[in-house]
Amino acid sequence: MKKLILLASVFALLFTTGCKKNVKEKNEPITEIEKDEPIVEAVKNAKVRLTMASKSESSVKGNIVFNQEDGKVAMVALLEGLDPGQHAIHLHEKADCSSDDGKSSGGHWNPTNQPHGKWGDTAGYHKGDIGNFTADDKGMAVVNFSTDEWCIGCGDANKDILGKAVIVHQGVDDFTSQPSGAAGSRVSCGGIIQ
Template sequence: MKKYLFISLIVLAVVVACKSAMDSKSTVLKINLEAKSNSTVAGTATFSEKNGVVTFEAIMTGLTPGIHAIHIHEKSDCSSADGTSAGGHWNPLFKKHGKWGEAEYHKGDIGNFTADENGKGTISLKTDEWCIGCEDETKNILNKSIIVHANPDDFVTQPTGNAGGRVACSGIIR
C-alpha cells in the first residue's frame, strides 16, 4: 500500500510540474519593419506572450520628428509600395475606431508615439486582448501586420483616425 501511495505522489508531482511549466510558457515573436511610401523607416516590433498577456514593443528609426500612429492591420501582406496591401485596421469585433482602452476601439488601434528630433521612436503596450497563435480569432494577432503611419491618430475619424500614409509595414508571421 505504501508503494502505491508513493508512486501516486510522484505521478501527482510530475503532473503539477508539467501544468506549471505549461502555464508559464512564453512565446516571443520579433519582426523587422520595412520602409514604405519612399520613407527611410526601419526598426523592429516584438510581441511576447506569457500567462495570457501579450507585451508589444516597437523601436523605430528614420521617422520624421513628431507624433505618429501605429496600428495592427488585417492582412500580413506588405507587398505594395505604400503598404495598402495590408488592408484596414484589424477590427474583429466590428467596433468604431477610437483610443485604446476608452469606449469603442479596434483591437488594432494601438495608438500614438513620438519620434524624437533624430527620428527615433518607441512604443509599448501590454494586453490580454491579444494572443500569439491561439484559436480565438478575435484575439489572435498572427497573420496580421503592423503599420506605422506618417501622422498621429486623431482617435475620431472613422475608420482610420486620419493617420496619413503608411511609412512602415511588417507581417506578424512566424
Template sequence: MKIINFAFTLLLGSVLMVSCGPSKSNEDATDTDSTDVAEENTSVSSGEKVMMQAKAVINPASDSKVSGEATFTDLGEGNVTFKLTVNHAVPGEHAVHLHETGDCSAPDAKSAGGHWNPSDVEHGKRPVDMQFHAGDIDNMEVGEDSTGVLTMTIVGWSIGGADSTNIVGKALIIHGGADDFESQPSGAAGKRVACGVIEKVE
C-alpha cells in the same frame, strides 16, 4: 601455545565482524544521489513557464526611410507585451496600428488592408473608449534623432490563440501622422510609411 591460539582466534573474529557488518555500497549511494538530482530537475522544469513570442521586421513604405523591429511576448490570459523600435522616421507623433492582412508588398503598404477589426466596431482609443479596433494601438513619439520607441501591454491579444485574438499573420503599420482617435474608420493618420508582418518565433 594456548595463549597464541586464543589471540589468533580473537583477531580472526574481529576481521570477520568488520567485513560482514552493515555497509552502503558506492553503487547504492550513486543510485540514491541520481534519484535526488532527477527529482530536483523535474521540479525545476515543471515550474518554468514558456511564453510565446512573435516579431515583425519593419520596412519602409510610401518612399520613407523608416526601419525597425517590433517584438511581442504573450503573457497569458489575453495579455501581450509589445515593443516597437524605429529609426529614420520623421520627428513627431506617428499612429501605430495592426492591419488585417500580413502583406506589405505594395509600395504604399495598402496590401495590408484596413485595421484589424474582428468585432466590427468603430475605431477608438484603447483603453479609454468603450469601443476600439483590436488593431488600435497608440501614437508613437519620434525624437529629433529620428528614433522612436513604443512599449505597451495590450489586453485582448494572443500569439496563436483564437482568430479573434491572434496577432500572428497581421501587419504592423506605422503612419505618417498622429491618430486623432475620432475620425472613422482609421483616425485620419495619413499615409502608411512603414510595414512589417508579424511572425511567430519558433
C-alpha cells in the same frame, strides 16, 4: 540616458536566425537604442520577431518583438527614420506588406466590428488601434504596448495577432475619424508571422 550600440552579432542572432522574412525588401535592423534592460530582455525572449519595411518612399524601418506571458501580449517596437514628433501605429488585417504604399495589409484589424477610437475607450475601438507614439529629434522611437486582448497563435479570431501587420503612419491618429483616425500614409509595414 547614454546610447547603447548593440553588437551586430546580437541582432544577427535575434533577427536573422529563426526569424522568417516577411517582406521582399531588405532592411537593416536598428543598431542603436537607449540603454533599457527591459527592452533588451524583451528582444532576447521574443516569441515573434519582425522587421519593419519602409513604405511610401519613406526611410522608416525598425524591429518589433512580441512576447506572451500570463495571458498578456507585450509589444516592443524600435523604430528609426521618422520625422520628429507624433505618429500613429496600428495592427492591420493582413500580414501582407508587398505593396509600395503598405495598403496590401488592408484596413485596421477590427474583428469585433467596433468604431475606430482610442484604445480602451468605452465608445469602442479596433483591436488594432494601438495609438500614437513620439519620435525624438533624431527620428527614433521606442513603443511599448501590452494587453490581455491579444494572443499569439491561440486561434481565437477576436484575439490572435498572427497573420496581421504592424503599420506605422506618417501622421497622428485623431481617434475620431472613421474608419482609421486620419493618420496619413503608411510609412512602414511588418507582418506578424512565425
